[in-house]
Amino acid sequence: MTFGSHAEHFAGRPVVNVPVDGPLPTVDGPVSWRFALWHFNESMEYKLSEEFRVAFDRFVAQAGPSVESLVIGSWGYAAFHTAPIAQLCAAASRLPALRALFLGDMTVEECEVSWMKVGDVSPLLTAYPQLEVLRVRGGENFAFSPVRHARLRELAVESGGLSRAFVGAVLDSDLPALTDLELWLGTPDYGGDARVADLAPLLAGERFPQLRRLGLCNSAIADDLARALASAPVVPRLQRLDLSMGTLGDEGAAALLAGQPLTHLAELDLAHHYLSEETAAAVVAALPGVRVDVSDPQEPDEYDGESYRYTAVSE
Template sequence: MTFHHNDETFAGLPVTQFPAEGVTGPVAWRVDFQDEDVNDQEVLSEGFRAVFETFVAEHGATAEALVIGSWGYAAFAPAPLQQLQESAARLPRLRALFLGDITFDECEVSWMKVGDVSPLITAFPRLETLQVRGGEDFRFSPVASGSLRRLVVQSGGLPAAFSTAVLASKFPNLTDLELWLGTPDYNGDTRLADLRGVLDGTLFPQLRRLGLRNAEIADELAAAVAQAPVVARLESLDLSMGVLSDRGATALLAGQPLTHLRELNLKHHYMSEETAAAVVAALPETAVDVSEPQGADDDDRYVAVSE
């Protein structure tokens, strides 16, 4: 599985493709440019640069949410990180930014050339939501923000250096953290030890939703979460899209109480029907998602998004 469709909503707003006429009310603007002639020149797409400059000139003063789609052919053209940073003063109301809303037919996620996305947080000091997607040269550096509430990192393989830099950051008001860990086949070498800081509850004191998704180490994560101090203050726990099996689910149920959770997402899993039903039965007041079973007897198990 991979990304088949562009997001229709972002930050609670409908996504509207730029340019568009007659738009009333707040929207999340989507800006992209798809090069018809793909080449291997690793330079920012001039087509995207021009489209984005036009968008900023027309809507920069009022835009509150922005979705960046294809920036040319993302396997070769570098992400427009510098252009975004240089435009920050002309986007004074921006509160939510999604970099990389790109489908598989535009560019596979593992091929997307991105770079260090953390300077975006510094460039937009009022940013409350940052969602990023990438694979190639996908980096993060420790940064501080008192405004950031939600951080979503989507990848078919998240490097340990990325994960540890996120956890080394200062986000005192972060309520929602979502990391797609992926598989080592696509640079996803984040291990359980790299996540101890968030699991032990010493980081991000306002955290209420934790997603450790798309993980090849889903069983190991479930066993750790069963004892993790952070769980006691969560409202939502998301271990979906990975290779969770009966082993991990059994460990999860045998651990600390989860009845306080409003949501438990285990969608796309390798649990047996009996174990999946047992999880749902054990949490009658929790919205438990055990949809998209992949087959408990499958020898080959795959995360939902890799290449």
Template sequence: MSVGVASVPTVTINENLSTFAGLPVRAWPLDGEPVEGPAAWRISPGLEAARGEFALRLEELADYTTVEALVVGDWGDCYENPAPIGELVAAAPRMPGLRALFLAEMTFEECEISWIRLGDVAPLFEVFGALEVLRIRGSEALRLGPVRHETLRELTFESGGLPREVVRDVGASDFPALRHLELWLGTPDYGGDATAEDLAGILSGERLPALRHLGLRNAEIADEVAAALAHAPVVPRLATLDLSLGLLGDAGVRALLAGQDLSGLERLDLHHHVVSEEALGALAAALPGVVLDTGDSQLGERYRYVAVGE
């Protein structure tokens, strides 16, 4: 199976996915008829589940079918217990064909994004050598460290605040096949303490030779990020650049306009912003061949927030 770039709801995380990595999501254990054809299997024992239940369900699933895509929901007290990384690592030899993994796919009613406790996710890169898509939601106690993965094509960290150490570790990691990288930087109110300087490893593009889509989203520091992108070596190779969900303003747009030529982009996504109509007009005039998403202006709002926080 070749896994395509997943399309995931981005702001109001109020329902679980119905598809992931191009496959229908089915809950395990099954409630109803057997599944015909490949599926993305969702295991979510729930808030009050005993710690061992996730491992049991994962073992049952591996006995039942070949697992190509896995969606991990609430493993039990997810705001106190770290993600079941050890259980996933232990099961890895029984899932050699795993191509797509979504860790902590929960709605805000199941657990607020800033409450999801994760832990060290580096072992996932080590044991799932065939992974093409990895999405991780949450950032509490999140750790990564520099890693290398040969086949990963899409990597996303969704958070209300991404720690600077994780941002730096992504930039120090080697992903020769990665085409889609998405970081929700968030706000310091929820642990998002990264600065534009912490993006240096990513913006150099040295370890991301195949990158075509870069999303630096949900950023309170969107203007500073835009200024760093204005002269970043990675930008000319991109097809799409996504600065949406944050607090991008006129200063950020002016920095983009004063920087390198962006006309090679296919799409520039700025939706959920605080940019003036005048600055948006200047941007549109400068990039007539680029699809711009400038919807969801927050300019008239009394209080301005990144789209995803708590």
């Protein structure tokens, strides 16, 4: 799977596109404004698109004080243009009501996720101390630095491969209000070299005391994660556990069920998996009071006597 469409909802609000020219459309109720400007640049200068900079400044001047939720799509061609992180940070005083931000909402036709030049996204949290929701998507030069933020409730990082350094910086951050954490760990082919040991402080329950919803998604080590979660101290305080989009197989699912009770969960998301029909049915049957998603079953590829499983998002 790759990204075939833009987000239709974000932060509990419908997404409404900002026209490049002209007034904003009339809306009925709170919305998430989506700003994007795609254009191809052959210069490969790897800098902020001037066209995007000018157009986004015009939008902020037009609507900045009222913008509570913002989705940033294409910033030119994201493989050649760098993400507008510095521009967003500089605009913080003109976006005083911003509480939710999604950086990187673009389709595969606009840019492959692994090509997206993003950089270090943690300055966004420093620039917006009132931010409550941050979702970021990226691939190349994707980074995070340890940060303290008192208000952030939801952090989601979408990628075809998250580095150990990125994961470690997130876990080294001081986020006392965080209730939702979603990390798309990905595959080594796209820089996803984080392993279970790198997640040890999180799984031990030593980080983020308010955490109630945990997603370790799109992972090539889903079976290893399931085995670790079977006894992880963080699990009893979770309401939602998400291992979707990864390579979870029968062994991982069996270990998860054989471990500590999961009946306290409201939801267990295993969508896009490599479970047999029998194992998928057994998971659902074992957790009658839990919303269990075992949709989108996959079949491994067989080549030259080897079996291969794939995450939902890699390229």
